[in-house]
Amino acid sequence: MEPSKEENDHVSRDTGLNFFGTITASVTHELNNVMSIIEQTAGLLDDLCAGAEYGRPIENEKLREISGKVAKQVDRGVAIIKRLNFFAHSVDEPIRTFELNVLLSNLVELAQRFAVLNRIRLEDQIPEYSINLKTNPFILEQVVFICIQLAITADEKDGLVTVTCEGLDSGAMISISGPPVPESEETDSKLSLLQNLVNELKGTMQVTLDEAGRSAFKLSMPNISEEASL
Amino acid sequence: MNTEKILLVDDEEEFISVLAERMQARGVKVDAVTSGADAIERAKETFYDAVILDMAMPGMDGIETLKHLLAVNPDLQVIFLTGKATLEKAVEAVKLGALDFLEKPVKFDALLDKIKDAKEKKILLVEKREAERIKNIIGKKGW
Numbered sequence: 001m002e003p004s005k006e007e008n009d010h011v012s013r014d015t016g017l018n019f020f021g022t023i024t025a026s027v028t029h030e031l032n033n034v035m036s037i038i039e040q041t042a043g044l045l046d047d048l049c050a051g052a053e054y055g056r057p058i059e060n061e062k063l064r065e066i067s068g069k070v071a072k073q074v075d076r077g078v079a080i081i082k083r084l085n086f087f088a089h090s091v092d093e094p095i096r097t098f099e100l101n102v103l104l105s106n107l108v109e110l111a112q113r114f115a116v117l118n119r120i121r122l123e124d125q126i127p128e129y130s131i132n133l134k135t136n137p138f139i140l141e142q143v144v145f146i147c148i149q150l151a152i153t154a155d156e157k158d159g160l161v162t163v164t165c166e167g168l169d170s171g172a173m174i175s176i177s178g179p180p181v182p183e184s185e186e187t188d189s190k191l192s193l194l195q196n197l198v199n200e201l202k203g204t205m206q207v208t209l210d211e212a213g214r215s216a217f218k219l220s221m222p223n224i225s226e227e228a229s230l
Numbered sequence: 231m232n233t234e235k236i237l238l239v240d241d242e243e244e245f246i247s248v249l250a251e252r253m254q255a256r257g258v259k260v261d262a263v264t265s266g267a268d269a270i271e272r273a274k275e276t277f278y279d280a281v282i283l284d285m286a287m288p289g290m291d292g293i294e295t296l297k298h299l300l301a302v303n304p305d306l307q308v309i310f311l312t313g314k315a316t317l318e319k320a321v322e323a324v325k326l327g328a329l330d331f332l333e334k335p336v337k338f339d340a341l342l343d344k345i346k347d348a349k350e351k352k353i354l355l356v357e358k359r360e361a362e363r364i365k366n367i368i369g370k371k372g373w
Binding site: 033041044073116118157 | 288
């Protein structure tokens with residue numbers, strides 16, 4: 001028996017929440033690292049002040065080095081927060097027109113920590129010119145993120161995963177390529193979820209293996225109307 | 231004066247660099263590495279009072295690193311630094327033989343206290359092992 005629309009909505013909501021949680025947990029972990037460095041750097045400054053009270057002079061060069069370290073971490077923290085904020089706004093409207101290249105660049109940055117933990121290099125080779133797409137940005141982010149997740153689970157350490165996109169007449173093509181994806185139950189389950197999400201966006205998906213043994217997810221995503229998504 | 235010798239393991243270079251500087255200023259001898267594999271190599275060469283180990287690292291994570299470290303030296307005192315998300319793993323680490331864990335951002339004084347605890351525990355373990363060794367020798371010789 002086919003699942004009802006309510007059942008599908010329930011699964012879709014759970015999947016979306018799960019994805020949102022995964023990204024938020026990763027970003028807050030990164031922010032925690034930033035805060036840890038700032039806290040210890042502030043502590044170092046306190047140590048130096050305490051030393052100065054006992055007559056040990058603080059050198060200007062040392063102070064500059066410390067303020068440089070704090071500034072670097074603040075910049076890092078601001079960039080992380082901007083990325084999370086951009087991502088959080090992708091649930092504002094179910095269907096809207098947005099710059100696909102900007103959304104993908106942001107998502108690749110959000111996924112960097114996952115790639116690093118798997119010792120995989122993740123690069124975006126996304127054009128700088130605007131590629132507009134009208135679809136559900138949050139579901140599209142889930143689709144691309146699952147492809148990235150699959151690509152970075154490869155056994156090939158220090159492998160390279162790339163994300164690219166190009167505009168089509170009535171939509172866009174997104175490609176995620178990398179080392180071959182290992183076969184497992186988890187892979188099958190992710191592929192099944194991926195196919196459902198691509199269907200929700202009225203898109204098509206091809207998974208190919210080239211001569212060099214690299215796997216590629218090719219996602220053809222059409223512009224869709226608000227009515228089409230109902 | 232503190233004479234603890236510790237190994238810091240964290241892939242955040244800036245973090246271990248500033249932490250090492252603060253500890254060295256307090257007389258703690260510090261080695262710092264950015265991966266589990268490097269930590270294992272160092273532990274083969276040096277007998278540390280404590281290893282401060284990050285849970286989430288590229289390649290070999292904290293738990294895997296802990297298992298290898300304890301295989302190299304079962305008396306090694308390992309203190310985990312962990313985020314909220316890896317708290318369950320930290321509990322698992324203690325069950326596997328880690329001394330304790332602290333949540334990031336870590337309070338410096340709390341970490342120093344844990345290092346002192348680690349050193350005391352290590353001394354007790356070494357003394358106990360030495361006493362057992364002497365007891366075995368005496369038993370074999372029949373004195």
